[in-house]
Amino acid sequence: MELTLLGTGAPEGLPLSGCPCAACATALGGAARAATALLVDGVLLLDLTPGAAFAAARAGHSLGGVRQVLLSHPHDGPAVEVPAGLPQPGRVADGRELALLTGHRVRAVALDAPGTGYEVTGPDGERLLYLPPGGAPAGLAEGNGSAEHLPYEMVVADVVGRPDGLARLRAAGAVGPTTDVVAVHIGHEVPPGRELTRRLAAAGARAVPDGTTLVVGACEDVPDVPRRTLVIGGARSGKSVEAERRLESFPEVLYVATGGTRNGDTEWAQRVSLHRERRPGSWRTTETCDLVPLFAEDGPALLIDCLSLWLTHVMDEVRAWDDAEWAGGGERELRARVAGLAAAVRATRRTVVAVSNEVGSGIVPATASGRRYRDELGRLNAAFAAECEHVLLVVAGQALPLRG
Numbered sequence: 285m286e287l288t289l290l291g292t293g294a295p296e297g298l299p300l301s302g303c304p305c306a307a308c309a310t311a312l313g314g315a316a317r318a319a320t321a322l323l324v325d326g327v328l329l330l331d332l333t334p335g336a337a338f339a340a341a342r343a344g345h346s347l348g349g350v351r352q353v354l355l356s357h358p359h360d361g362p363a364v365e366v367p368a369g370l371p372q373p374g375r376v377a378d379g380r381e382l383a384l385l386t387g388h389r390v391r392a393v394a395l396d397a398p399g400t401g402y403e404v405t406g407p408d409g410e411r412l413l414y415l416p417p418g419g420a421p422a423g424l425a426e427g428n429g430s431a432e433h434l435p436y437e438m439v440v441a442d443v444v445g446r447p448d449g450l451a452r453l454r455a456a457g458a459v460g461p462t463t464d465v466v467a468v469h470i471g472h473e474v475p476p477g478r479e480l481t482r483r484l485a486a487a488g489a490r491a492v493p494d495g496t497t498l499v500v501g502a503c504e505d506v507p508d509v510p511r512r513t514l515v516i517g518g519a520r521s522g523k524s525v526e527a528e529r530r531l532e533s534f535p536e537v538l539y540v541a542t543g544g545t546r547n548g549d550t551e552w553a554q555r556v557s558l559h560r561e562r563r564p565g566s567w568r569t570t571e572t573c574d575l576v577p578l579f580a581e582d583g584p585a586l587l588i589d590c591l592s593l594w595l596t597h598v599m600d601e602v603r604a605w606d607d608a609e610w611a612g613g614g615e616r617e618l619r620a621r622v623a624g625l626a627a628a629v630r631a632t633r634r635t636v637v638a639v640s641n642e643v644g645s646g647i648v649p650a651t652a653s654g655r656r657y658r659d660e661l662g663r664l665n666a667a668f669a670a671e672c673e674h675v676l677l678v679v680a681g682q683a684l685p686l687r688g
Contacts, residue, residue, distance in 0.1 A: 285388075285406030285500040286325050287438070290339035292494055293317030294471030295360070295417055307472035314493050315476040320468040322414055322440065324404055327386045329353045329370070330414050337367045343495040351384055357399035357416035375400055395419040403436075410501040413458070415441040417469035420449025424456040435460035437501040443467035443489045444474055447532035448564060450487060455535030464504045465489035482685065486510070487533035510673040510688055512629060513637045516665055517678030518645075524589055526676065526683050527639045534635070536584030537567040540575065542593040573597040579628035585635035592641040595657070595664050598622075604660070605653045622664050629671040640665050642677065 291297075298317040299308030311317070322330040323340060326349045333339075340347050353366075353373040366372060376382050376392035378400065383389050387407030392400050399416035406412075413436045415421070434457045443450055444467060453459040467489050474480045484490055488509045492498070513530060517523035531537045567587075572578075573594050578586060588594075602617040603609035629636065644662045649655045669675045674688030 285404070285408065285410045285412065286497060287412065287440070287500055288323040288340070288343050288345055288497045289440075289466075289468065289492060289494060290321040290323055290336055290343065291318030291333055292320055292468045292470055292491065292496075294469050295319050295357075296471070298471055298476070300472060303472060305472050307475045311472070311476050316494075317470055318494055320417070323347070323350075324388065324412070325386065325406070327351045327384065328388055328390070328404065330402060330404075331356055331416075332359075332364055332366065332370075332373050334364055339495065343497065345497075351386065352382070352390070354382075354390065354402060355400075356402060356414065357419065376402070394422045396422040406500065411436045411438075412500050413439045413441070413453075415439075415446075415449060417442050418445055420446045421452055421456075421458075424452050424458070434458055435463050437462075438464045438466065438498070440466045440468055442469040443484060443487055443533070444470060444480075447487055447529075448566075450489070450533040451535045451564075451566070454533070464498070464500075466498070467491045479683075482683070483529065486530040489533075509635070511635050512632070512672040513674040513676065513688075514640065514665070514669045514672045515637065515676045515678060515683070516640045516642045516669075518642055521678045522681035522683075523639050523641075523678040525681075526678050527587055527589065527637045530637050531585050531587055531635075532564065534585045535566070537564070538578075538584050538586050539567050539569045540578065540586055540588045541569060541571045542573050542575075542588065542590060542597065543571075576624060576628040579632040579634065579636070581634075583634060585637070588636065588638040590639040590641065591664060591668060592643075592661055594625075595661055599657065599660065604656060607652070610656070618660060619663075622660075622667055625664075626667040626671055629668060636672075638668060638672075640668070 297319050299311040318335060318339060319333040320331060321333045321336050323345060326345055329350045332353050337347050347367060347370060350370055353371050355373045355375055376390060378392050378394040381389055381391045389405045391403045393403055395401055397419045399419045401415045401419060401421060404412045436458055439453065439459055441449060450459060459465065465488055467484050470491060474483055480491060515523045515527045575594060598618060598621050602614040604614045604618055643658050649658055675686040676683045677686050
């Protein structure tokens with residue numbers, strides 16, 4: 285089954301007309317995207333958009349053989365003119381199946397937002413799932429999925445806008461390690477180019493230019509989701525948001541908070557509350573600094589926020605703030621604890637995203653204990669990063685890849 289993406293952008297396209305934002309300003313040439321529309325084997329058109337016939341011609345195809353046009357979401361704005369010879373666009377009711385004379389079968393998938401998803405099965409049995417902008421599957425049973433044979437060979441969906449939809453498909457077994465996940469409905473929420481590629485790769489997805497033709501079921505270079513990632517940055521740099529973003533498409537996440545509750549500190553309680561409100565409802569939280577056993581266990585992905593507070597806890601335990609205790613064995617004990625943590629990260633089979641602070645680039649602390657903490661945090665970050673496939677430095681909300 286062959287799929288041609290006549291457009292891959294949001295319904296309004298990219299760049300948006302008259303929008304002065306940086307993403308729209310750089311979405312030029314090959315980075316520009318028309319509203320998403322899919323042509324399947326030249327016989328099925330999913331979403332009719334302005335200029336679809338010209339887009340097909342540019343991609344070396346014709347709409348003359350299209351036997352069915354299906355809409356996946358409400359099309360706002362002026363009515364789109366139906367090119368001569370094309371059937372009138374329609375919808376399929378949720379759960380109903382449409383059989384084409386060409387051997388293709390289309391089943392409508394219920395969503396949690398206005399619109400309809402379409403599962404397309406080709407004459408040879410390859411299976412494609414297409415989801416509209418802002419839509420995610422509804423009613424998927426974990427471990428069962430919504431289809432007879434799982435997983436899909438290809439999923440074409442709004443990965444940027446609804447990463448939780450991808451998480452649901454993974455939880456149901458509808459997306460597996462070999463599923464080619466292609467992001468569409470791409471708007472100006474993420475700058476195009478390397479930043480878009482990086483964010484999608486973290487979710488195991490990719491984007492392709494308008495006009496690209498893909499073979500459903502062909503062996504593609506599907507992005508590998510890194511197993512271990514360290515995200516470092518300064519205060520309010522956006523490092524925690526970046527870490528959370530990297531796990532939004534995972535069906536389960538255990539959030540490991542190392543800061544404790546700090547009873548009586550209302551400002552700290554507000555920080556904790558804001559973090560919790562930002563997380564998906566399916567994530568679980570545990571408050572602990574005992575990290576090594578978590579790395580040794582099997583289980584869902586871990587998000588550790590943060591290593592700098594873990595270090596503070598351990599330095600308290602070894603009495604590192606006291607010069608005599610530090611010289612009398614505290615330093616040796618701290619180094620052993622850090623080495624043990626690094627060894628646990630090296631051996632873990634879990635997906636891990638850890639957050640840490642970068643404090644060594646600013647003013648030299650005025651106290652010996654402050655300088656000691658700065659130095660030990662630098663050593664901890666280096667030891668942890670050495671065991672990670674991906675390392676990111678976040679500055680002013682921008683994630684700069686240092687490794688991976």
